[in-house]
Amino acid sequence: MITTESQINTYISVDCVVFGYDSEKLNVLLVERTLSSNNSRSDFQSDWTLTGNHVFEGETVKEAAMRVVFNLTGISDIYLEQFKTFADPGRLLKPKDQKWLRSIGKDPEERVVSIGYLALLATQDVSLKWKGRRVKWTPVKTVGQLGFDHNEILEQAMEALRNKMKHEPIGFGLLPEKFTLTQLQTVYEQIFDTHFDKRNFRKKVNRMKYVIPLNEKQKGVPHKPAQLYMFSREVFEKTKKELFDFVI
Amino acid sequence: MITTESQINTYISVDCVVFGYDSEKLNVLLVERTLSSNNSRSDFQSDWTLTGNHVFEGETVKEAAMRVVFNLTGISDIYLEQFKTFADPGRLLKPKDQKWLRSIGKDPEERVVSIGYLALLATQDVSLKWKGRRVKWTPVKTVGQLGFDHNEILEQAMEALRNKMKHEPIGFGLLPEKFTLTQLQTVYEQIFDTHFDKRNFRKKVNRMKYVIPLNEKQKGVPHKPAQLYMFSREVFEKTKKELFDFVI
DNA sequence: CAACTTATTGTATATATTACACTAAGTAAT
DNA sequence: ATTACTTAGTGTAATATATACAATAAGTTG
Numbered sequence: 001m002i003t004t005e006s007q008i009n010t011y012i013s014v015d016c017v018v019f020g021y022d023s024e025k026l027n028v029l030l031v032e033r034t035l036s037s038n039n040s041r042s043d044f045q046s047d048w049t050l051t052g053n054h055v056f057e058g059e060t061v062k063e064a065a066m067r068v069v070f071n072l073t074g075i076s077d078i079y080l081e082q083f084k085t086f087a088d089p090g091r092l093l094k095p096k097d098q099k100w101l102r103s104i105g106k107d108p109e110e111r112v113v114s115i116g117y118l119a120l121l122a123t124q125d126v127s128l129k130w131k132g133r134r135v136k137w138t139p140v141k142t143v144g145q146l147g148f149d150h151n152e153i154l155e156q157a158m159e160a161l162r163n164k165m166k167h168e169p170i171g172f173g174l175l176p177e178k179f180t181l182t183q184l185q186t187v188y189e190q191i192f193d194t195h196f197d198k199r200n201f202r203k204k205v206n207r208m209k210y211v212i213p214l215n216e217k218q219k220g221v222p223h224k225p226a227q228l229y230m231f232s233r234e235v236f237e238k239t240k241k242e243l244f245d246f247v248i
Numbered sequence: 249m250i251t252t253e254s255q256i257n258t259y260i261s262v263d264c265v266v267f268g269y270d271s272e273k274l275n276v277l278l279v280e281r282t283l284s285s286n287n288s289r290s291d292f293q294s295d296w297t298l299t300g301n302h303v304f305e306g307e308t309v310k311e312a313a314m315r316v317v318f319n320l321t322g323i324s325d326i327y328l329e330q331f332k333t334f335a336d337p338g339r340l341l342k343p344k345d346q347k348w349l350r351s352i353g354k355d356p357e358e359r360v361v362s363i364g365y366l367a368l369l370a371t372q373d374v375s376l377k378w379k380g381r382r383v384k385w386t387p388v389k390t391v392g393q394l395g396f397d398h399n400e401i402l403e404q405a406m407e408a409l410r411n412k413m414k415h416e417p418i419g420f421g422l423l424p425e426k427f428t429l430t431q432l433q434t435v436y437e438q439i440f441d442t443h444f445d446k447r448n449f450r451k452k453v454n455r456m457k458y459v460i461p462l463n464e465k466q467k468g469v470p471h472k473p474a475q476l477y478m479f480s481r482e483v484f485e486k487t488k489k490e491l492f493d494f495v496i
Numbered sequence: 497c498a499a500c501t502t503a504t505t506g507t508a509t510a511t512a513t514t515a516c517a518c519t520a521a522g523t524a525a526t
Numbered sequence: 527a528t529t530a531c532t533t534a535g536t537g538t539a540a541t542a543t544a545t546a547c548a549a550t551a552a553g554t555t556g
Contacts, residue, residue, distance in 0.1 A: 009359055011259055011260075011361075012259075012335055012359065012361055055335075057337065057359070058337050060336045060337065061333070061335050061336060082332060082333065085309070085333040085361075085363050087260055087303075087309050087361070088308040088309060089305065089306050089308065111305070113259075113260055113333075113335070113361045113363075115333050115335065115361075165494070166415065166495070167414065167415055167494065168495065169495060171496065181534090182533080182534075188494075188496065197514080197515075197516080199515095199516085199517095199535085199537080200514065200515085204496060204512085204513090205496055207511095207512085208495075208496055211496070218534095221523085221533080222522075222524070222532070222533090223522055223523065223531080223532040223534080224520070224522045224523090224532075224533055224534045224535085225521080225522065225533090226533075226535090227534080227535085245493055245543090245544090246413070246414040246415065247414070247415055247417060247456075248417060248419065248436065248452060248459070429503090429504095430502080430503075445545075445546075445547080446503090446504085447504085447505070447506080447546095447547085447548095448545065448546085450505085451543090452543090452544090455542095466503095469501090469502080469553080469554085470500090470501070470502095470553080470554045470555070471500080471501040471502045471503080471552080471553055472501075472502055472503050472504085472551070472552040472553040472554090473502090473503085473552080474502075474504090475503080475504090493512090493513090
């Protein structure tokens with residue numbers, strides 16, 4: 001699954017928009033990009049980018065995306081899906097991007113295809129791996145200017161996430177295995193930037209037989225502990241109606 | 249919109265899955281690929297592929313997709329959207345594909361990224377343009393073995409089409425501007441391979457204010473002529489609920 | 497005018513959506 | 527032990543939507 005050939009393809013890359021939910025808000029995983037002006041002089045600049053890498057020859061694109069996520073998080077069993085590809089000319093023409101490309105010995109004129117992947121996880125399941133470059137979670141709402149065209153890619157990823165979440169039960173990918181209904185509701189409220197009525201939300205969840213109550217309650221909270229639940233994809237696959245409700 | 253630079257990028261291509269509905273069934277647009285065994289000897293073979301082309305340097309990927317569709321159909325104002333990218337190693341390794349790549353002077357080892365686009369139109373709105381190669385509509389259900397990995401791409405396009413159609417009003421892209429409710433129903437039945445109750449379907453459509461009855465009836469049919477309707481994207485955008493019904 | 501074809505319509509039952517407010521079960525501080 | 531505090535958990539009535547089901551209407555053709 002994780003290939004290790006060292007021969008890289010210079011024009012195909014993957015960019016992974018790794019979303020991590022921390023029980024309060026949605027974060028995205030960023031890595032630092034360091035620009036040294038003239039070969040290793042001391043005026044460094046640095047900024048942040050999404051996580052990504054070139055694909056190795058012989059490696060599938062999804063394998064490359066899995067490798068990127070695995071290297072930074074140590075996790076491999078998460079929601080990970082292609083959402084859009086970015087390959088327009090001029091997407092890496094900002095001065096900083098050009099400088100960075102030259103600094104690593106690339107032709108800044110070469111057209112690079114970035115295949116965007118969306119990944120979901122609960123931040124508490126992860127300890128980030130420093131692999132020579134700084135890595136951090138940043139709340140999506142406060143992300144500043146990113147390197148390359150990564151603000152654009154992030155925006156498209158958010159849009160894809162919202163669309164997917166409307167119609168598929170992937171919100172669970174942002175929660176720990178055992179979660180409370182309030183946590184589940186909050187995920188949806190955060191991502192859709194809205195508010196639901198608690199009773200109505202729970203009535204809806206109740207009908208979804210794949211959200212299963214456990215014989216276990218929340219611990220260590222200074223108030224009434226909540227019931228814990230889990231998501232069963234197996235039950236979901238068995239009980240879903242093939243043609244939900246659809247819009248004409 | 250339609251660029252004409254002649255400098256092409258050899259490793260980025262678009263493949264357009266152009267679906268055309270002919271009031272009976274769903275078709276896909278194919279072009280003929282001719283393989284001449286040893287340089288221009290007389291043992292030709294030919295097979296069919298999806299429509300596609302390399303992108304020109306300086307051209308955006310969507311522009312390339314529009315150009316491909318426009319060149320074959322003369323149409324430019326249709327639903328056209330990226331749905332998935334195909335860039336795995338070994339996707340062009342079938343003997344026929346290798347032969348074809350060599351015949352046009354390409355390195356068959358080079359990894360080619362194909363960005364898949366989905367296009368929708370009503371076949372009656374189109375007269376196909378023969379641009380040196382044969383072009384044809386083929387019913388999706390009877391498509392045989394295609395060149396390259398195009399059977400895979402077609403399958404993924406069908407899946408993307410079904411997913412999109414469940415949640416967005418794009419089915420109208422497969423119908424002429426004025427259509428009957430029976431035609432609309434049939435589009436959905438064909439694509440989802442199912443059958444709906446006519447009364448219930450109409451009740452549903454009735455609630456969608458963006459399906460607008462015209463002061464016009466079907467003509468030239470040997471039975472009761474049906475009311476004609478049109479779709480208004482403007483009304484749709486104004487009346488859609490931002491957060492439909494969603495699945496948790 | 498009879499035969500044929502497709503268009504069009506309504507009702508009853510079950511299920512889902514929406515709006516809305518109080519009680520229960522814990523912890524912390526006194 | 528009582529009180530204050532915090533979050534969990536629950537029900538009902540009104541409206542809207544989904545589902546199952548069959549007879550009549552409006553054209554054409556011979």
